[in-house]
Structure formats: structure tokens, C-alpha cells
Amino acid sequence: MRLSQSFIPTMKEIPSEAQIPSHQLMLRAGMIRKLSSGVYEFLPLGFKILKKVEQIIREEMNAAGAQELLLPALHPKELWEETGRWEIYGDEMMKVIDRNKRQFGLGPTHEEVITDLVRKEVKSYRQLPVILYQFQTKFRDEIRPRFGIMRGREFIMKDCYSFDKDEAGLNINYQKMVQAYKNIFTRCGFDFRMVQADSGNIGGNLSHEFMVLANTGEEAIYYCDACQVTLKANEPEGGQTASIEKKSCTACQKEMKYSRVIEVGHTFNLGTKYSAKMKATFLDENGESQPYIMGCYGIGVSRIVAAAIEQSHDANGIIWPRQISPYQAIVLPLDVTNEPVKNTAEDLYAQLQSQGIDVLLDDRDERAGVKFKDADLIGIPVKVIISIRGLAEGKIEIKLRQTGEVFKLSVAEAVPKIMELVQV
């Protein structure tokens, strides 16, 4: 992609509405724009990252035996009345009325819809288990939208649902999903912890949250790295400024570490909570009608993007982990009016593309400083710098965003080196 032709509107100044680094940087890097409180547009750069994250999740979900589908966002009121959640969810559900005055909710989660689908199609224990998931825009009329896409009223979620004939089957699938989640968050480059949690509104018997360590997180945990013991921390009296209570590890007695965290995933053992109420049943080996044993597994896809920035940025901008970086490298000809510089950059850009590298070329007629600042702001891991000064020595320069490490190489040496550096 040529920067001169791209729609990546960067900003030098921080919009006053943004308080936390991820929100500020997403706006400044031209990834998102606000349409309304808690409602954001994903611009091409933001969208590209979203798709990268989505693909990592998709690969791991598929590997775990889940099948992707797409469910509607419009949910008939009657379906939610079956579980009593039309009332329970209340004002947090966005509601619309059709031309016949029929009421619909905009799906904040999909237990009702998926259970309805499965109960209509799965009649026998022989058809179980089945694991289905989707990527979809969820709508929640949050009491207080906050921090850009971190807590929006409209957001992208991967939600997955498992249906088993018995508790043993659910436990197997639950563990598969937990492992898939660990793979996903590791691939996203996160420092994260899994913690047992309350089930909240979704409900069920057992649930776990996946927390990314970041000091702008809305929640907090205690954790012990030696023993893998992790606990949710209650919000201290007096809010976030209050002093933090010390806790010792239940296993090794050492003092536990404390960190604020961002919840990016949540798994639930639902049991028969929904299937029983919705009369969603199958016939077991004995010909008896049984409700499905269900699990549900959510990941905040758009929130992952924000969390990644919270965990990896500096004063100059975002530092993308290689796995989810929108581009693998950026080629910076520092003076496009200089023919050798321009030609070398064009040549390198073409070579990298032919090697399958997703590369950005800053072919704008801008000063070096502007190009460096933008490249660092949008956080591309590898900068390839071509200048008059460098070419005089027959060299180009490769500089890493994360470490600042610099390699000076001939053009011929540069391509294999770049390919090595962008490996994930």
C-alpha cells in the first residue's frame, strides 16, 4: 500500500475526548473515528488490525473443532421472553420496532438465537456435540460507554456456543476452548492471566475470565506466577486511588502481585440454564428427552485491539506485536524528489511485495521527520529507511520499532534480512 493513496488520517494532537493511551493513539493513528458516544467507525488501518485478530481467533477456533456461522443481529422479543431475559436485560438491550409494531432487540449476546437454531435441528445425541461460533457486531446500551472502543455500545465480539449430551462432554469442550483461548491470547502477544469469575448476566455454574495486564484496566487481579494462582480483586473502598490491600498466595504463601487488567475473554459453563427454559432437547441413548448441556465462550475482538495498544506503546505511538501489526514493514524514502532514493524504494517495495510481505510505502513528498513520526505513531514493527546519505555508502537502513535496533545493509542483503525480521 502506498501511503500517498491510503486513507490513514493521522493527527499530531490528542483529541480532548480521549483519556487513555489506546483511545488517543487509535484516533491519532487514523484507526478509528467516533460517530456517537460508544459508537465508532473503523477506518482501513483499524479494520486491517481487526481482521488480523479475527483471523488468529478463527484459526484457533477451527482447530478446536468449532464451526463458524453468522447469526442475525435482530432478535424477536418473543425469543428473549422464553428465557425471561427481555425483562432481565432491560434497558441494556437496544430495541427497535418494525412497521407492524413488532418489537425486536439488537442482539447483545446470542444464547437465545443459537439455542433456538440448534433445538430446531439437533434432535439426537448422535448429532452432539456441536460447537458453533461467529464474529458479529453486538449492541449493548451501556450505562456509561468509555475509553473509545474499550467499552462501546456497539462492538465486535466472537461468541461461541457448545452443545453436549452430558456434563462430561461439556467439560472436554470447555477445556478445549480454554486451551484455544490461551493460544489466541499468546498469539496476540499478550501478557494475560486466566481467573475464575462470577457468571453475571449470562449465567451458569462456572466461568473464567481472560485478563490482559494493563494499568488502565477497569478491573484488577492478584496473581502468583510461581503457583498460577490468580484471584479477582475487589474494587478498594474509595476507588482506584485507595491503597491496595496485600494478599498472600494460597499455595506458596508468598505475597501476590497486583495488576489492573482488561477483560478480553470470558468462558461460561452454562449447563442447562438456557436449554431447559427454551425446551431445547434431544433424545438420549434411552430415547429420553434431555436438555442440551451448554457452554458459551466470548472474546471482545475490538477490545483486543485496544488492549494490545494499552500493553504496547511508547511516547511516539503504538508498538504492534508482529502477529497483529497491520503491515509487516514500512519503506521510507526520505526524499522522493531524489531519483536514486525514489527508485531504490520503489524497487525494494516491489521486491518485498513479491515475497508476500505486507508492506507500506511512504511515497509522500514529506520531510523525513514527518515520515518517522507517522511510521512510529502507527507502530509498524520494521522501518526500512532509504536516504541520500545511506545510498552514498551503498546502504539502506533497517530500524526496529520496538528496540530501536538498527541494521545498515546493501539493498541485496536487505530483502532477506527484512524477511527474517518480519517472521512471527
Place this chain on the structure above:
RNA sequence: CGGGGCGUAGCUCAGCUGGUUUAGAGCGUACGGUUUGGGACCGUAAGGCCGUCAGUUCAAAUCUGACCGCCCCGACCA
């Protein structure tokens, strides 16, 4: 919803104890020139229903009220 803050150019902000001109600056944008390794400099220009409506007044960006919107703290949540 309770508490707090804020709405002036695309962005950051000044002006606000009513009246000085035609509402300003920096950044950004367009054009010209000088520059060219970390957001350069000079000049010119475009860009505003001063959130909306009502009120007070000879006179409102400025005072008052209502409404709308946005942000922050709290309960809810991926």
C-alpha cells in the same frame, strides 16, 4: 440514573466581569518560495448559524433558562 466538567475553524485552544471594528491564534488544508535524517521556515488564501431554542438588553460567543451532545467518577459488562 446520581455526582462533576465541557460545547468557539478539521485538531488543540484563546476571547466570556455584555459594546472595538468584519470572532482570534497555533497546527492541519490549498497555492508560491526557501528547505530536506525525527512533526522546518516565510508569504498568501480558503475554512465559523460561537451546540440548539427561548429569554434579559439599545446591544449576547459573552448574562439567564430549557433542551441536545460529549467527557470524567460510580453501579453493569467482552
